Amino acid sequence: MPSSPPELPIVVLDALMPTSQRLVLDRRGSTVWEVESHRGHYAVKVGYPIEATAEWAAQPWTALAPAREGAVLLRLGLVDLAYGEWERGTWNFQPWHEGPDLYQLWEPCRRPDSSIAPHTSVALGCVEALAVLHAKGWAHGDVQPAHFIIGPERTHLIDLALARGGHVPEGYDFPFRGCLVHYEAPEIARSVLDTGQAEPTPEADVYALGASLLISATGRRAMEYPDDAPRTAQREAVANGRRREVKVPGTLGALIDAMLSHTPADRPTLPEVSKTLS
Ligand SMILES: Nc1ncnc2c1ncn2[C@@H]1O[C@H](COP(=O)(O)OP(=O)(O)O)[C@@H](O)[C@H]1O
Ligand SMILES: [Mg+2]
Structure with missing residues (x-):
């Protein structure tokens, strides 16, 4: 057509x-x-x-x-x-929110042999934007680097089309069928593979934020799978927890590692992440 x-x-x-x-x-x-x-x-x-x-x-x-x-x-x-x-x-x-997104802002960190470290204050801004949503009882469901817009005053978390937590008019609602696999928590990937659907949760958002910070800072994915693998094969690798090593130095690296924990309960909450970063 x-x-x-x-x-x-x-x-x-x-x-x-x-x-x-x-x-x-x-x-x-x-x-x-x-x-x-x-x-x-x-x-x-x-x-x-x-x-x-x-x-x-x-x-x-x-x-x-x-x-x-x-x-x-x-x-x-x-x-x-x-x-x-x-x-x-x-x-x-x-x-309209003016500003670069997280992936754009951290481009200099990803250059070969870059000596520019990802800024803690930027990570904190992303954590706070997501924490506001969680505090209101919602999970985002589609956390990814392009959805954090780093504004001059604060960071905005956009694209709430898949968020879960309160009433949505029935005529406009639809099931959650997962998000971009790079940012999909293992339990979400497993559920999508088994049932075709999943339930967004704050814990899965924390995983996705960890994966977003990692990819933006290093260009590397959290999990081990070939780039050209079919999506179900990628989800299988995520669900089975085939993790890569997190190569981000310092406190931020340790935090990202914890946020990417296989078991949702092992991941830090956002108030805990904030406390460690500040
Ligand atoms: N409120 C906004 N302020 C500034 N840019 C936005 C806003 N909403 C969307 N965008 C831009 O449009 C892109 C796609 O928006 P998004 O909400 O993710 O839509 P989609 O549902 O198509 O993924 C974003 O990555 C961003 O560049
Ligand atoms: Mg989007």
């Missing part, structure tokens, strides 16, 4: 009346825009279903993700947002 360049749905144009707009990301099932308007500066997320092809099965949930995220953000007390439906799926807008 030929695809025309993505456009903002009319309902969103009507709601925001953009003075400028920029397409940030366009991938299967989702587009994200940066929009400026008299109302403010926003990220607009637009979802539509992924049709089945020879390589992949249809994924109708991507159409629901923006509305689900909007409902979660509202539950969490955010007021400067809106969400709704358009012809092909759902959309939301939410405050």
Whole structure:
């Protein structure tokens, strides 16, 4: 099917009346825009279903993700947002957060023979952003380096489309089927392999944060599996706990190692991580 360049749905144009707009990301099932308007500066997320092809099965949930995220953000007390439906799926807008993400910010640490150490204060900012969510009784479910935006005042944790912890309108809800395997805790990978679904938990978020800090600081994954292995083989390796050595020096390295513990109860809680880092 030929695809025309993505456009903002009319309902969103009507709601925001953009003075400028920029397409940030366009991938299967989702587009994200940066929009400026008299109302403010926003990220607009637009979802539509992924049709089945020879390589992949249809994924109708991507159409629901923006509305689900909007409902979660509202539950969490955010007021400067809106969400709704358009012809092909759902959309939301939410405050735009300026700044690099964790992976971008720590790029200098990953250069060969780099002598630049990952900054503890940056790690602390990520821990605090996730801790705020956990303190409200929610688990994120999709913690990864691109989802921490390191702003000038504080770090923001974005993409709450898969978060679990409170009521989500039934029409916009869908099961959690795991996240990016690099950041998936062993118990999540096991559950996805066995049942096709899993339950996001704070402990699994702590694992994903450990894996995020590790990859951002070193470029290395937490677990041992070939890059080109099929996803089920990668999940099998994660579920079986084929860990790699954590090569991050000092307190941060020891913490990441503990956060990547196979048994959820062995992982530190975020208040414990904060205390050790500060
Ligand atoms: N509130 C926001 N502020 C700034 N950038 C954002 C915001 N929301 C999304 N983005 C940008 O869009 C990208 C994709 O957004 P994300 O919420 O992860 O959508 P998806 O559900 O498609 O993964 C992010 O990695 C980030 O670059
Ligand atoms: Mg995302």
